[in-house]
Amino acid sequence: MTMAEAIERFVPDGSTVAMGTSLEPLIPFAAGHELIRQRRRDLELVGPISDALFDQLIGAGCVRRVAAAWVGNVSEGLGHCYRRACEQGVPNAIEVYDHSNFSISLALWAAAWNVPSLPTRTLLGSDILRTNPTLSIGFGMVHVGAVRPDIAIVHVQRADAEGRAHAWGPLGITEEAGLAAGVVIITCEELVDDSVTLSDPNRILFPETKVLAVVHEPGGAHPSPVQGHFKRDHAFYAGYAEQSRTADGFAEWLERWVLDVPDRATYLERVDVDSLRIHHHQYSAPADFGDE
């Protein structure tokens, strides 16, 4: 399925969408850009430390609410579109449900386990308890209300057509986001035969029953890194930080990198992909699943 089709069919206006769940790597930028091109509105974004993708979606006017631990530009600092939305209502005011990294993880595990909340000791004494209505205190503990995304969009190194996805490297809150979500869209660097994925079932992220669509989208995480495939494009983040300082600068950025490109393949023609590609591979030892 193409990215355009997947977003068109499965992510309507008003959806609650978890993205960027591995924190800095494997961010599904291609999917986010398609949401912008299709002019999605009133989305609620769910994430941990979310890199520039959330900032871009907010700047493009796609977002009604954010439930996240951090919104900005990880290597560069502040998220300028996030600031404009929160401080000036530009392009539209957004609601912010502040979390910490731990509490957003717990909110998703609560939804994954189908309970209204989970208790924790984190956030005791933090003013985040005052601004996020889904957090409460009782019996000396913080109770983190469940956050149930309609959809989680997850970029991985490889997947098969049935939705069995292999990702490696740090996973952040990816597993709980996928289990909590109603459905999952996988975007992948490599679309592989199921003999590859099923050879290592421990590495499969989600039950295939959760996965609604698989989109083969090489380079779909640029400028974020993909272990074994791409380094992080630090200069691209720096350029975005600089250009997005003003609303006009952001509009120009959006035109060039999102609105003016029909798809990811065209986008990648504008990037020096070869300089980012990882050439020195380090393969893990295979695990023996022998049974007789």
Next chain:
Amino acid sequence: MSNGAYTEQELMVAVASREIRDGDVVFVGMRLPILAYAVAISTHAPNARGLFEVGLMRDRPAGAFLGTMGDPPNVAGALWATRMSNVMALMAQGQVDLGFIGGAEVDRFGNLNTSYVGDPAKPKVKLPGSGGGADIAILSRRWVTLMNHERRRLVERVSFVTSPGYGDGSPGWRKRNGILGGGPVAIITTLCVLRFPEGGGEAYVATVHPGHTVDEVREHTGWPVQIDPGVRETAPPTEAELSAVRSRTA
């Protein structure tokens, strides 16, 4: 700024590295703390382990420049690549000895604000948020923050407590709030090192960096800051510390 022999940042990194004890499990973070971890490993704390909320544990710094903790060089050679909640489990059990937290504002009781300047309903500045900062402040055994020493950053009381230090500074504030972790032990700034009394409370100036004065610290601090009667000069970076930090930044 440099006095010729080393830069302000190199001094801060060296001072931060001395907070790491051999064998510590350290929630590292990025930028200066990651350099501090590298310096500690190659000098006095070769057995310190670094933990990253993205879901990584390491026993040595990455072999190449990192823009973020999730960059491929930080994953290659890791001791553990996992999900965030597993890393948080260690911290919730009190098994993280030391954390580093960045902040936009810190107050006299060590509370950090990384969320809102001004009224949260209509903020003057919306800062990025907690990230893992609040978790580290509450659950790690002790923590340290590094900051540019400016009046607008070292304030009387932060308007929003993202990551709690010693709250309102009253005795036992953390315990009364159910917080298990020990709280901040140092604020390392561009001018000095502030520390806290045993059991918490109000920050005081423990050492002033070479080339700076107590008066200068007072002038740039947003409250009438207490000075340790035995205040000394911050020990400058040693040769070993400098060569370790320079080998990472060259």
